Amino acid sequence: MKVMLIGLDGACIDLIGRWACDGKLPTFARLMSEGSYGNLESVIPPLTIPAWNCLTTGKNPGKTGIFSFVQKEFGSYEFKVYLERFIKERDVWDVLSAHGKRVFVLNAPNVISAYPVNGNMIAGILCPSENLLTYPRSLRWKLEELNYNRGSGYLISFLAAEDRTLSKTLMEITESNCRVLFHLMEDDWEFGFVVFTELDGAQHKFWENEMLLLRHYRNIDRKLKEILDKLHKQDDEAIVIIASDHGFGPNKRVFLVNEWLARKNLLKLRRKTSAIAFNSFIRAFGEDRILSALGVFMRFSFLTPLYECLLRRAVSTPVKWEKTVAFSYGNWGTIYINLKGREPNGIVEENEYEAMRSSIIKELSKISVKAHRREEIYHGEYVEHAPDVIIEIDENVNSVSGKVGYNREFIRGSLLSGYHSRDNGTFIAYGHGIKEKNRISASIYDVAPTILYIFGVPVPMDVDGRVLREIFRDDIYMERRRITTGIKALKECGRI
Ligand SMILES: [Zn+2]
Incomplete structure (x- = not known):
């Protein structure tokens, strides 16, 4: 058979x-x-x-x-x-x-x-x-x-x-x-x-x-x-x-998660960044030319020497970790809490972790962004490795991006007209x-x-x-x- x-x-x-x-x-x-x-x-x-x-x-x-x-x-x-x-x-x-x-x-x-x-x-x-x-x-x-x-x-x-x-x-x-x-x-x-x-x-x-x-x-x-x-x-x-x-x-409504976190004073950046400067790996390397050539598919380019170069540059990230409560990488709709004892420069105390997650989820719900605690949607031995909060893709949030610099939380998807x-x-x-x-x-x-x-x-x-x-x-x-x-x-x- x-x-x-x-x-x-x-x-x-x-x-x-x-x-x-x-x-x-x-x-x-x-x-x-x-x-x-x-x-x-x-x-x-x-x-x-x-x-x-x-x-x-x-x-x-x-x-x-x-x-x-x-x-x-x-x-x-x-x-x-x-x-x-x-x-x-x-x-x-x-x-x-x-x-x-x-x-x-x-x-x-x-x-x-x-x-x-x-x-x-x-x-x-x-x-x-x-x-x-x-x-x-x-x-x-x-x-x-x-x-x-x-x-x-x-x-x-x-x-x-x-x-x-x-x-x-x-x-x-x-x-x-x-x-x-x-x-x-x-x-x-x-x-x-x-x-x-x-x-x-x-x-x-x-x-x-x-x-x-x-x-x-x-x-x-x-x-x-x-x-x-x-x-x-x-x-x-x-x-x-x-x-x-x-x-x-x-892909008409892209939610700019880091823009939102920054506006809520949960994420602090070192300097004013351009519109594309915080896009995942290229957040410290925001050149239009590179973005248009590699764009969202940068996520695949860890296969190339260029990725390694960008990753090295990303070490000089504009995030002020010592003043950052929560952050998101790339385009995956994931939020991490900058937890003390877990992250290298964590500032959120363990006993504040739960309240912080609840507050982020509640605040997101005010703009109709659905988000989940990791243990609500995943179970198994690796849950602790999951992002702390996961944003749902739906009619309100067609996709998520880590970019900042737009002065608003939603933009229209310009490079990709469709999304998962x-x-x-x-x-x-x-x-x-x-x-x-x-x-x-x-x-x-x-x-x-x-x-x-x-x-x-x-x-x-x-x-x-x-x-x-x-x-x-x-x-x-x-x-x-x-x-x-x-x-x-x-x-x-x-x-x-
Ligand atoms: Zn697929």
């Missing part, structure tokens, strides 16, 4: 549904009418990292320890790349691999470097070196032969690129991933995972250009047809699951034993347990999601339940 999980970064179920109904996305239309589908609710905040980690482990960031692309180091004002820490939680392919299933993983954004699995792995776009890109290592030569373009160059020029050039590049990357996917499908496999990032890039840039957006959805629709055709030649009982890490929406949203992500399941024309609701944590269930592999006790039993036809469900009950009975009588 083959199960393929196709990740569509940022795919919106509402757009897919509308265009599928209008006959513009025939493959999606078929998958939905012959399968089960619905909204997939993402994590708070709905960012690519941590969202893919949640999806492929079935666990919340408090358990994975992964809260954003780069994270503030515990007890320091420095950043770290998210995976340089903690013991990695097992992803669905790790569990399946350990149960002897043959797997492949291609372009998963949450895989920074490839590692041994029972099958093949090609790391995602954040992989810092070609040497770390593939498992087995020899697969690298095949990628060269297939002229694999993993898109790392595109990230650097993302904001500067012309619409037409960017649109073309995004499609080329999808094409390139398909070439490699078709090669991996030739090998022996039972579970495969591939991620296409085309829709995420297109929606960030072209959210207000519906024609152009549709072109990208149609491109994905065509590719899905090619994948399905190939898959059904191999196994006509294969199951395909399509999932996104988050949905999308307009939490509630219109996509889930579609199709294939053997899957119910037809069946509308459901899923959480990002449900995908991994559901896949393990399909394989009859025990679902780890500590996952935060559930098996989406409602997508299976009753006969299959009973068959699976028999297998699971059988395993349980054997365990209970000490046979396994």
Whole structure:
């Protein structure tokens, strides 16, 4: 039996549904009418990292320890790349691999470097070196032969690129991933995972250009047809699951969290900064030229020597730490309390910590900004590493930025017309034993347990999601339940 999980970064179920109904996305239309589908609710905040980690482990960031692309180091004002820490939680392919299933993983954004699995792995776009890109290592030569373009160059020029050039590049990357996917499908496999990032890039840039957006959805629709055709030649009982890490929406209201903190006298800056001077890594390096070239995707450029240069410059940050109560880094909607004994120059006493968080959340609510204490939304052993307060992305706050110097707390998103949203992500399941024309609701944590269930592999006790039993036809469900009950009975009588 083959199960393929196709990740569509940022795919919106509402757009897919509308265009599928209008006959513009025939493959999606078929998958939905012959399968089960619905909204997939993402994590708070709905960012690519941590969202893919949640999806492929079935666990919340408090358990994975992964809260954003780069994270503030515990007890320091420095950043770290998210995976340089903690013991990695097992992803669905790790569990399946350990149960002897043959797997492949291609372009998963949450895989920074490839590692041994029972099958093949090609790391995602954040992989810092070609040497770390593939498992087995020899697969690298095949990628060269297939002229694999993993898109790392595109990230650097993302904001500067012309619409037409960017649109073309995004499609080329999808094409390139398909070439490699078709090669991996030739090998022996039972579970495969591939991620296409085309829709995420297109929606960030072209959210207000519906024609152009549709072109990208149609491109994905065509590719899905090619994948399905190939898959059904191999196994006509294969199951395909399509999932996104988050949905999308307009980016009309960007909340300037540091501007707000500074106005509330919670954040003190050393000097008057220009409008862009406090933008995450480049906060001490605010040149327009660099911003337009690297922009928001600076968050990815820790892969480049430039990042290191900027990080060094950032040490001369304009923050007066000894007078700062709370601060936020970058564009992730996270607030840290400058806690005494935890941060190098912390000033908030431990017994004031709770009152400070409550006051920040209350003050934010006065301007309709929803925020949460970390323990309200995360649970698990790494909660202490999470930001102290996390801002929610919704209709009022379309995205969050660390920039200051605008003299107001909200601005219109100028470089990105679209931004991630939490509630219109996509889930579609199709294939053997899957119910037809069946509308459901899923959480990002449900995908991994559901896949393990399909394989009859025990679902780890500590996952935060559930098996989406409602997508299976009753006969299959009973068959699976028999297998699971059988395993349980054997365990209970000490046979396994
Ligand atoms: Zn994403």
